[in-house]
Amino acid sequence: MNSLLKEIRHTPLLWLLAFVPVLFVAQKLKPEAHTLLFVLSILAIVPLAALLSHATESVAARTGDSVGGLLNATLGNLTELVIALTALRAGQYTLVKASIAGVIVANALFMLGASFLLGGLKHHVQEFNRANARLQAGLLFLATIAILIPSAIAQADSLADSAFIGMLSVGLSVLLIAAYGLGMLFSLGTHRELFAGAEHAEAGEAPWPITLALATLAGVTVLVALVSEIFVESVQEAAVAFAMTPAFVGFVVVALVGGAAEMASAFSAARKNRLDLSVGIALGSATQIALFVAPVLVLLSYVIGPTPMDLQFWPGAVVMMLIAALTASLMTSGGRSAWFLGVLVLLVYLVFAMTLFLLPPRTQGDGAGSRKHAALGAFHLSQRGSPDAVPERSACCASFS
Template sequence: MKVLKYFLIFIPVSLIGELLHLSQPMIFVFSALAIIPLAGIMGESTEAISHYAGGRIGGFLNATFGNATELIIGFFAMKAGLFDVVKASIAGSVIGNILLVLGLSMLVGGLKYKTQHFNQKVIDVTSSMLLFAVIGLIIPAIFTHTVASKLLTTRYEGLSVVVAIIMFAIYILSLIFSFYTHKDLYATEAEEESAPKWSLNKAIIILVAATIFIGIESEIFVGTVEPMTKAIGLSEAFVGIILVPIIGNAAEHSTAVMMALKNKMNVSIEIALGSSLQIILFVTPVLIFLSLIFSPMSIVFNAFELIALIFSVLIANRLASDGESNWLEGVQLIAVYIIVAASFFIV
């Protein structure tokens, strides 16, 4: 996290580059590098607020702001009409969290500890919810690709809104499940509580400031996507599937790996799978609702995104079945992610 803070220099660099009209690929890189530390700072401020708000409210705040960066980037991408990038980033976040983040965590943790264990009951609940969420996410796409493949997908925004409402309702119910009715299932051994890093007022001010700057940088970032992809030959699908999730979740990804190094695989896996669940049940519905302001967006993925999503979630369910992990499982996950990334890169 300390290393990421040096990247804050790219905030003024990207703003100056935008004012001076530097090349779009350069501004793309500068704004991306500026977003990464801002996302980390947003996470730190949310964590500090959690110390004062208490466990339940703190958990809700972490759930809400955990993927705020991707939500903001997605909003500006929708505003710019880059619906393919938005949908690709949704799929890419889920795929990246399960294959890359979970894979790196298992690999790094497994190299230090021969076998790592985690709370199988909790992970089973999360992975089962994730499977349900992905099924809900892909049904509109399967319907479009099979029943009405010859019709324009934009005609199905009504179905997408219905699915979004159901997903958001399930998200609220999952919070009730984990924080109230079944909170004992999520109880962990007490750990030493470190003093909050910042005062409550300071944490709130930093959170607001980080959110504002992420909004500014996201608008710059999204504005360079189309010219950048044309300039260097990358597809918008690759930007959405690979680059946006890595940029938006770099800080969170590093936290998951660090937790694995500390032999806290419960936390590491919950970050990877829980973040994927948030993307589908919270971020996606909110983006669908926000798209109604501009032009309604449908939840329709292409065939390869669907396959990658389905297999990623099936892998997550398989890994959760035995309650333990090792470095070889991590290698396998990373290998699959590299294959997926290479496929989208070639497109």
């Protein structure tokens, strides 16, 4: 505990932790002040992300970068899982799919590219274990193919009804979960020696005791999940005040803020020349969302959802996820990086973000209705034949508008 208090005293950024209780108090006293809650939630997430970063590095110092990256990705994805489960119970399946696609693209492009850039600005050339990167990129590509198939068949074949898409989604979900488990067995078990991190990290401060680091990881993850829920509730109204399109909010803002803790860990590790940890967090998180979280949500929808959810995504999201997987695979194939490589990856993400920010909503219906259909037009949703297509679209659009 003394190590934690010392870290807070000597790190000005962690002084922002005072905004965490302020946010909870403000949420109780003024739940309608969405713009205020939006700003406070961001101020609260930033120091929590920094604290999670230090705890992750302490764990990775004792377990290795592969296990440390996996642990950070798993705990970081709990935030997205909590948000997705909440939307799943409400039947807002399009919102669930938007968050899944947004997180995959943000982790595979923004987090990876920013890690390459920040690490490259301090170190001329950095090296990382390309075997681990290639495995994660390969698994991510497999997931995008599995997501592409239901969407492509639903668009191309008029005989592909909702029952067929539902059964196919369940079968694909089981296959993806099995692939994720086998990938973990391969990288952490039978061929663990192939995925050892490169020994080129900078010497730094002594890591925290493992018990303190694990306790901090667990506690901060819970706080990040609670803060993220307030953020998601407030961002819907704050987006209007800041003139952000519904598509940009759902696919970019929510994904980036939800992954702030993981990003802080990845960026800090890259600056300390621990690029194995950065790549493991970025691609490991994207892979875990695609191969484990998304399929689990499909299966859970049969238990806690009003209707079953499928893996049929809208075409724009599928294209972005496929491009993100291919870009990550291409940029990590050499096992070396420099700052300009990070710029290239970030530019791909910025192309997507700019498109979603400028994309006008579909102008259909009257004035009140057109705003409700903004997210529908922005995302180019095409859920024909999907059991969740009609009843939850208005709920999702209302969430984004």
